[in-house]
Amino acid sequence: EHLQSEHLNIAAGSHVVHTLPELFFYKPDLWWPNGMGKQPLYNVEITVDVENFGESDSWSHHFGFRKIESHIDSATGGRLFKVNGQSIFIRGGNWILSDGLLRLSKRRYETDIKFHAEMNFNMMRCWGGGLAERPEFYHYCDIYGLLVWQEFWITGDCDGRGIPVSNPDGPLDHELFLLCARDTVKLLRNHPSLALWVGGNEQVPPDDINTALKMDLQLHPYFESSTDLKFSIEDIY
């Protein structure tokens, strides 16, 4: 069974990062975008029990096994995507938000995203002038097989172009931007529908922000490898 436990002691008042032993799956049901297959989701539950207390905290999340790769095609200049090793023809649409008053209910998200899936889309691009979408948005994209292209909060019009020409140096507080970006990544990173992070809309973020985003979001070499070599978990973290 896919169940694993381990014991550990945590010092009083301390904050630790911990890696669990990896779980092995033989031929897991792969998650596919809309139109390419099903969207099986596994429920991952992590629980911590403390001696003389009992269950202290638990966390659960739907998880889809999939590998998404993309690169810029030198011939066309367009971005090509592969999911689980298969090339995919992207049929996408722009998305800004569900409601200008931000009344973002689960029901509203489900209806909107199901509608996009029924339009035969397989990707939604969350525009940089709008929101970092909410976990409920991603939940329904997981369920309906919509890949998500998520942009950070930079636009051509407000960050370097526009009429009159705007400030190319982005927000005043670059550290705040990066703090928000890192927190947003942590909020959304486990959703199988999340396909690509992009610095902004029609504009490259200021150099320091762009460099930091690229550094923080680069794929670990372990996960780029298509070889059959098996690294130990310590190599990764």
Next chain:
Amino acid sequence: MAEEGIGKRLLDRGWLAARSTEVDLTGVELTTTHPPSAEQSPWVEAVVPGTVLATLVKNNLVRDPFYGLDNETIIDIGESGRDYYTFWFFTMFECKPSTNQHVDLNFRAINYSADVYLNGHKEVLPKGMFRRHCIDVTDILDPDGKNLLAVLVYPPDNPGKIPPDGGQGGDHEIGKDVAAQYVEGWDWMTPIRDRNTGIWDEVSLLITGPVKIIDPHLVSSFFDDYKRAYLHSTLELVNKSNFVAECSLSIQVGTEIDGDICVV
């Protein structure tokens, strides 16, 4: 009052709101001696999660901005000033954790910054529309379990002004903040008068024991043409107690549909 169970509890009901300039009381007074009520002007039922403008629309204090040209009837923050859209939000909740339980008050997003008062204690939530805020409130919860929460929400620092002819992102001032930029209006959208100020995402309490799980990260790797897969998981653990916590940490993976455990 029953013992609190471990887990998350949403605070999405019973919220009130009022324009800050129409409230003479301080946050301390609102959350100790003078809690407001819905019958008491200027307090109205609030939309949480939602924006100030959503609350005003709900209470028919402004017209629906997305109906016809009604957005033109609503005063823009560039004309009114930020104070006009600086609002108090208030609610009450019951929570009485037992010994060794800990309680966090979580805001999944606020636009743009806020002062939080709980039972007379103040906490400043810093700027940024896209960040989570977590406050450990264990020690400031009411011993009887009746808690008063008030949040003073400030609009973006640079809401900008809308040029007479509109334009993409208005005067672009909103770009100085880390916030949604469409709110100054675009070719597809009228300017949002309050710039989406508000508690625009989930508010919750998280009740845990001595050890809390933070932000697990799940990643899969594949081998042998997707026949072999590994699920890698990393997480943060915080021991909030003053003793060494002897923990048992477990991960379990099941199918979503029927909750059965997958067999290897």
